[in-house]
Amino acid sequence: MITVSDITSSYGNKKILKGASFTAQRGECIAIVGANGCGKSTLLSVLAGTLKPRSGEVLYYGRKAWSDSDTGRMHADMEVIRGMTGYVPQENPLIPELTVYDNLRLWYSDKKKLKQELEHGFLNLLGVNEFSSKQVSKLSGGMKKRVSIGIAMAGMPPVLLLDEPSAALDLVCKEDIRRYLQVYLERKGTVVITTHEESELDMCNKVYVMKNGQLNQVDRRLRGEALVKMF
Amino acid sequence: MRQKMRYLYVEIKKMIGVFPHMLLQAIMLMILIGAIAFCGAKTMEKEPLAVRADIGVVVREDNTMTRLALGYVENLESASQVCHFVQMTEDEGIRSLEDGGIAALIILPEQLVEGIMNGANPSVEVYFPENAGLEAMLLRELTESGAGLLRVAQAQIYGAYDTAVEYGLTERLSVMEGEIDSYNLAFALDRLAVYREETVSATGKLSIIQFYAASGVILFLLLTGMAVYPVVQREPQAFRKQLARQGTGEAWQCFCKWLCGFLCMGLLGLIAWAALKAAGIFAPEMAEKLTSMLAGGRNGSHVGIQVGVVLLIVITAATLIYLIYSLAGSRSGAVLVIFLLSVVMIYLSGGLVPSMFLPKVMQTIGDKLPTAYMIRAVGGILTGYQADTLKQCVIGMCCYAVVFGAVSYWLRRRD
Numbered sequence: 001m002i003t004v005s006d007i008t009s010s011y012g013n014k015k016i017l018k019g020a021s022f023t024a025q026r027g028e029c030i031a032i033v034g035a036n037g038c039g040k041s042t043l044l045s046v047l048a049g050t051l052k053p054r055s056g057e058v059l060y061y062g063r064k065a066w067s068d069s070d071t072g073r074m075h076a077d078m079e080v081i082r083g084m085t086g087y088v089p090q091e092n093p094l095i096p097e098l099t100v101y102d103n104l105r106l107w108y109s110d111k112k113k114l115k116q117e118l119e120h121g122f123l124n125l126l127g128v129n130e131f132s133s134k135q136v137s138k139l140s141g142g143m144k145k146r147v148s149i150g151i152a153m154a155g156m157p158p159v160l161l162l163d164e165p166s167a168a169l170d171l172v173c174k175e176d177i178r179r180y181l182q183v184y185l186e187r188k189g190t191v192v193i194t195t196h197e198e199s200e201l202d203m204c205n206k207v208y209v210m211k212n213g214q215l216n217q218v219d220r221r222l223r224g225e226a227l228v229k230m231f
Numbered sequence: 232m233r234q235k236m237r238y239l240y241v242e243i244k245k246m247i248g249v250f251p252h253m254l255l256q257a258i259m260l261m262i263l264i265g266a267i268a269f270c271g272a273k274t275m276e277k278e279p280l281a282v283r284a285d286i287g288v289v290v291r292e293d294n295t296m297t298r299l300a301l302g303y304v305e306n307l308e309s310a311s312q313v314c315h316f317v318q319m320t321e322d323e324g325i326r327s328l329e330d331g332g333i334a335a336l337i338i339l340p341e342q343l344v345e346g347i348m349n350g351a352n353p354s355v356e357v358y359f360p361e362n363a364g365l366e367a368m369l370l371r372e373l374t375e376s377g378a379g380l381l382r383v384a385q386a387q388i389y390g391a392y393d394t395a396v397e398y399g400l401t402e403r404l405s406v407m408e409g410e411i412d413s414y415n416l417a418f419a420l421d422r423l424a425v426y427r428e429e430t431v432s433a434t435g436k437l438s439i440i441q442f443y444a445a446s447g448v449i450l451f452l453l454l455t456g457m458a459v460y461p462v463v464q465r466e467p468q469a470f471r472k473q474l475a476r477q478g479t480g481e482a483w484q485c486f487c488k489w490l491c492g493f494l495c496m497g498l499l500g501l502i503a504w505a506a507l508k509a510a511g512i513f514a515p516e517m518a519e520k521l522t523s524m525l526a527g528g529r530n531g532s533h534v535g536i537q538v539g540v541v542l543l544i545v546i547t548a549a550t551l552i553y554l555i556y557s558l559a560g561s562r563s564g565a566v567l568v569i570f571l572l573s574v575v576m577i578y579l580s581g582g583l584v585p586s587m588f589l590p591k592v593m594q595t596i597g598d599k600l601p602t603a604y605m606i607r608a609v610g611g612i613l614t615g616y617q618a619d620t621l622k623q624c625v626i627g628m629c630c631y632a633v634v635f636g637a638v639s640y641w642l643r644r645r646d
Contacts, residue, residue, distance in 0.1 A: 050476055078476070082478070087476065089473065090469065091468065093467070095470070098241065102244060102245075106237055109237070
């Protein structure tokens with residue numbers, strides 16, 4: 001379970017998040033939508049532990065990931081964040097000069113486990129095993145995104161954070177990723193996804209609109225103009 | 232820690248993967264530098280002396296004796312190689328001196344030869360332009376040497392005369408003067424005795440070959456920096472943040488990148504050295520000649536010190552290259568900066584033209600540049616180290632490496 005309470009964050013004097021809060025249960029998919037630059041990626045960075053918030057609290061399964069320390073400064077428990085979350089940023093965190101396997105090797109501490117995942121596990125489900133010996137620079141955008149998800153899944157975290165995973169991908173890739181996420185959700189994983197794709201909202205249990213640095217839950221069936229009006 | 236070591240392993244693997252491309256670029260670079268060095272060596276072989284000065288001569292009294300004396304001086308080997316005497320009037324001479332048409336003006340007084348013979352010794356006036364160039368500097372040295380010789384010769388004659396009178400040996404005076412004359416003439420006619428020997432070199436005691444070998448090595452090392460882009464480039468922010476999330480902080484990431492850059496540059500240098508050695512197998516005579524030229528004056532530094540200094544040179548060069556890649560926004564920008572900065576720094580450090588021929592400001596700046604310490608350090612390997620020079624080079628390179636490293640880290644962290 002994820003509990004996010006009153007997260008505030010700013011770049012210099014500009015306040016980006018002004019008390020964003022939401023909760024998510026096991027097996028739930030949470031979508032965060034909103035206009036470009038409204039703070040969706042900032043919130044995901046905070047949840048992934050790559051950006052320090054000004055205030056607020058983040059709990060993963062009851063364990064504090066971000067909290068106020070005694071000195072009043074925000075403190076991150078990176079062990080909790082690392083163990084509980086897998087993060088797929090917008091840019092693919094890959095080394096183009098190396099093969100897919102070498103890239104995966106960087107994030108998978110256990111060589112055996114990596115092999116298993118490629119043969120029967122999530123990496124196999126993502127289809128990464130089909131091109132694991134290829135150099136990353138020769139992969140398509142969809143293949144790279146699948147490898148990025150595979151990297152985030154190293155250690156099998158119970159929470160997956162995805163920052164616009166379908167951006168600039170073709171329909172086949174989008175469908176592949178959506179299918180994979182369905183399987184992950186069926187296995188009681190929790191997904192927090194920021195997106196501009198309406199098709200991705202179909203698999204979400206809750207939809208939040210990010211507006212003025214705050215999250216407002218909206219009807220998950222809203223689409224098109226009705227949804228945009230909420231931005 | 233395992234994650235950190237895995238990252239280092241991955242970076243080294245990447246380095247091995249891209250190394251053949253870097254090697255290819257380094258080979259092209261070596262061919263280019265080799266061609267320049269070859270052309271330079273050929274030019275130096277053909278033109279041993281590039282400076283020949285026009286000297287204006289004013290003869291106030293044109294008689295046979297003066298003409299003979301002037302002809303004698305003009306045809307001396309030492310003078311004919313560096314001077315070309317042009318007879319002119321006094322007005323023409325002063326005008327030419329002001330225009331820069333001649334490097335010096337010599338005015339020979341009346342009764343010059345007779346004055347020398349009878350001991351009156353009339354003064355020969357020599358004028359140099361205010362902003363003396365290389366030719367004038369050379370001529371001034373020659374004139375001062377010649378005047379010094381004359382002073383000594385005169386002192387010998389007067390000393391011999393006084394001694395002969397004191398001991399009542401005046402009848403033997405002509406024999407003594409004859410011996411003094413033949414000694415001084417033999418001395419004056421020996422071309423080498425006229426020159427004050429001083430090695431003109433950026434590092435003081437290096438030969439020309441050693442001098443250019445030292446600066447060539449540093450130039451090559453810095454230019455190999457153009458090839459190491461794939462291993463020292465900044466990874467995308469997403470990748471760096473993902474690494475930091477997993478416990479591999481920015482400092483370790485910087486260190487790994489720098490280490491790979493250092494290894495690449497070191498390896499490329501090592502391969503270049505091995506290639507030269509291998510070339511020596513096919514052309515042993517040339518290799519032997521080159522080795523003897525490079526090793527001339529070696530006083531045998533400890534091998535351990537030499538290896539340590541080489542490592543420090545590569546560390547300093549790799550850190551400088553790393554800083555440039557941290558500063559530059561793109562690969563093309565970085566490559567351009569590396570090329571320009573390397574050439575300019577080598578020039579200011581006296582690696583292309585000995586620094587004593589550069590303006591004072593350039594000399595002062597160039598002397599403190601990292602390339603100056605690196606060239607001096609390579610020179611030390613070729614000729615043997617003096618404790619002071621070694622200490623200065625080591626401290627200089629260490630300081631630069633630390634500063635470059637700290638600034639690079641700060642830049643990459645800020646991004």
